[in-house]
Amino acid sequence: MQQLATERNWAGNHTYRAPAIAHPASLQELQELVRSEKRVRALGSRHSFNDIADTTGPLVVLDRVAQGMTVDPLNMTVTVDAGTRYGTLAAELHRRGFALHNLASLPHISVAGAVATATHGSGDANGNLATAVAGLEMVTADGSILSAREGDDHFEGMVVGLGALGIVTRLTLKIEPTFEVSQTVHERLPWDQVLENFDAVTASAYSVSLFTDWSGTTVEQAWLKSRTRDLQPAGHSPEYFGAVPATQARHPLPGVSGSNCTQQLGVPGPWSDRLAHFRMEFTPSRGDELQSEYLIPREYATDAIRTMRKLSNVVTPLLLVGEIRTVAADELWLSPNYGRDGIGLHFTWRQDQPAVQAVLPLLEAELAPFSGRPHWGKLFGTEAEAIRPLYPRMADFIALADGMDPTGKFRNDFLNRTVFGND
Known part of the structure; x- marks a missing residue:
């Protein structure tokens, strides 16, 4: 585990409080790390402009937990590692004759980070990048692996999870023929x-x-x-x-x-x-x-x-x-x-x-x-009291988080300030 001196986000406006960054070499190592820590969060491409990714425990980078890319042409999906960059994924999908429905302004951001914050591209008929998710896998608070697919209970609450439910390791995205x-x-x-x-x-x-x-x-x-x-x-x-x-x-x-x-x-x-x-x-x-x-x-x-x-x-x-x-x-x-x-x-x-x-x-x-x-990953001042009424399913999300992470292992100052409140 790498001890942190001064680690910052992409823009340099946030210095992480986390004492260390971990690079688990396998899924099993990630499970053990999550199981053993009181606080832990995943760190993606660092493109958030606030403290959403921070924690008082270790930050986890999934650059060594590589399971590869799997295209399923029958069901028209692709399954990728959470830390995959959209630009890397897009180039490989096009090479194989497939496409995603949209991209954000920057192709450098990680798939899991963009999905967790509902980052978007543009277009009247185009949902944000998270709407392409057909399935996901995550390591939950007790170190076990949870797999969820479209149609499962609470799936719509898990996709844009803000990192509050677990550490997402794999995502399955809907694809279409290249264009x-x-x-x-x-x-x-x-x-x-x-x-x-x-x-x-x-x-x-x-x-x-x-x-x-x-x-x-x-x-x-x-x-x-x-x-x-x-x-x-x-x-x-x-x-x-x-x-x-x-x-x-x-x-x-x-x-x-x-x-x-x-x-x-x-x-x-x-x-x-x-x-x-x-x-x-x-x-x-x-x-x-x-x-x-x-x-x-x-x-x-x-x-x-x-x-x-x-x-x-x-x-x-x-x-x-x-x-x-x-x-x-x-x-x-x-x-x-x-x-x-x-x-x-x-x-x-x-x-x-x-x-x-x-x-x-x-x-x-x-x-x-x-x-x-x-936008969850950018600078804003609105806090939980004002944000909660804007989301009809916010109470359901809080209940889901309470059930999946009863000790608040994945919570941090950002989530307490904007979602859960400090009461």
Whole structure:
């Protein structure tokens, strides 16, 4: 077990309290470690911007517990190790002729970590990444292995588990035949067009992302990712609600080269090289940004956007860029899109945590009338008392956690603050 001196997350804004990191060499070694510890948590790709992964016991990294990838073409699923990166999985699936339904902006994140926090991609009809889960295996508090599949009791409560139920070791994901995607970027999309035609704007491609700093009269960039089978013979229309087609590869941040972003300019290619915003071989902005995100019910989309534009005087100076995406409803108990189609209001902040933390209460107060649910892995100030009413199955999840982990082995400050409360 490696003793920790100073270990930090991806952004460098959180230093782990855990005294050590363990790299078990086998599933059996992991079981024994979990069985013997009073507190323990799994550590993935460290891409959370808060203390969700931390613990006062050892952190467990599953990089040596390797069981490989298994594709089941009959049931159209793939089973992978929890620590597998999405970019690695996507490339191998495409090579074998298969695909996932979506990817997040970064392909560098681990499958288990993204699923546990309901991290998402974009698209009106696309659920978050956790909605692809058809089965999982985890080591529970007593060191035993629990296997659960879609249709089992409480399965919808286990998938987005926030690490509170056990250490997930394997995940089975639904797959489909591989497909091609064409990605184009349009610039200077008028806000009045977005507000008047929001449904048409977001329905114009398989995945749509709007990048903005919330000031001015236009959205700086609209990224459209379309399945090539859905395109007209001429490809993307140059006309997009008054926006101008980009003539070179763009990066979401103004003035930054688009060379490290996924292929644009309408060039068709594999889903694995288009659905994420950034290339797998390039890790953007390490240590140079913070992130927050709130998922808002779709029916409040334009009202929430208007509210954000009114807040530009306090938000814009702290932003590197903001993003608006859409996500389909699901039935996973702690998914921010449980029971409702929604939009994600994403904030990539400058690396100034005191200033960001100071503005979050105002931001959350203004979004509160829209029942905004914060992304579990990003910066937010909302605590359990306010979060619990936002999730109809929260009481069921707490009961499930109490039953599976009666001594609180997998709990930490984050979970006590945001889910279980400190009473």
